Amino acid sequence: MLALRCIMGDLRGGGRLLRNLHRTPVCPEGRQVQLSRSRPQRTHTRLLSGGPGSSGARLKLRVRLAVTLLFGSGLIGAWWYVYTEKQQKLQRQRLEQLRQVALGQGTFSLLDHRGRRRTKQDFLGRWVLLYFGFTHCPDICPDELDKMSAVVAALDGDASLPPVQPLFITVDPERDDVPALARYVKDFHPRLVGLTGTPEEVKHAGRDYRVYANPGPKDEDGDYIVDHTILIYLVSPDGLFLDYYNRMKSQEQIVESVRNHIKNHVALNQSRAAV
Known part of the structure; x- marks a missing residue:
């Protein structure tokens, strides 16, 4: 008023x-x-965190999350089981195929660099890296043997892996006798074994791995170069050829490949029992 x-x-x-x-x-x-001025009053509605509706919503959310996690874990487990079974089946099939391949299936009988007779059976049960070359090779053979020795040394540094045996078989038995091999292998890995023999014995060992070797013409000093296959072979403990590495493969690539072969290896007798 x-x-x-x-x-x-x-x-x-x-x-x-x-x-x-x-x-x-x-x-x-x-x-x-x-x-x-007269202002309309605003009513703010707030959902109290301790109310019964909020508690029920949180419970439903937890149940949904738990069901989702259980379902997802089941799918991942089923996928992993199928994937593992498939990989093992492929490995068994590969081993069976390798067993039927002629490459590396034969045996050899050669003299090592200490003069002892050695056969392929002496190296069964061990992983082997094998190289064919000759001691008078000016650069390629020393480079490949250095690389192979470095690969073996790197694999030795992994305690979870078995030791790998490096082998060197000459393709030039006329000059590479036992004393020549003994002098030559000292420059490489201490476990490297050099093998030689008669021309027929050496040719037989090379033929089993399809190694090409052809001596070139002699110069006025009687020296010559042997043209030959330049590969490092990986042989399983079953005596099977598994892989090969050419000059383009680096030390790191070979180490990784050999490591994978060893970790995924299925013994031949196990693969036969599973088939």
């Missing part, structure tokens, strides 16, 4: 209200009146 009387007084005063809207109106009695 007091505010209404003040406003009516201003209207009678000839429009003073319009001029003084920006100031606080004063009633005739001299008291100030604070005008306030």
Whole structure:
């Protein structure tokens, strides 16, 4: 009522209200009146964290997560089982195929660099890296034997792997007798075994791995170069040829390949029992 009387007084005063809207109106009695606008009250609805609806929602979410995790784990387990079975089956098939291949299936009987007669059976049960070359080779054979020795040394550094036996079979038995091999192998890995024999024995060993070897023409000093296959062969403990590595393969690549072959190896007798 007091505010209404003040406003009516201003209207009678000839429009003073319009001029003084920006100031606080004063009633005739001299008291100030604070005008306030009416604002609608807003109601804020908040879901209390401790309410029964929130608790139920959290429980449902946990159940869904648990079911999803169980279902996902089951799918991953089933996939891994199928994948492992498939890999083992492929490995068994590969071993059976290798067993039927002529490469490396025969045997050899040669003299080592200490003069002892050695056959292929002496190396069964061990992983073997095999290289065919000759001691008078100017650069390729030393490079490949250095690489093979470095591969064996790197594999020796992995305690989870069995030792790998390096072998060197000459393709030049005319010059590479036992003393020549003994002098030559000292420059490479300490486990390297050099093998030689008669021309027929050496040719038989090379033929089993399809090694090409052809002596070139002799020079005025009687020296000559032997053109031959340049490969490092990987032989399994079953005596099977598994892989080969040419000059383009680096030491790291060969180490990784041999490591994978060893870790994924299935013995021949195991593969026969599983078929």
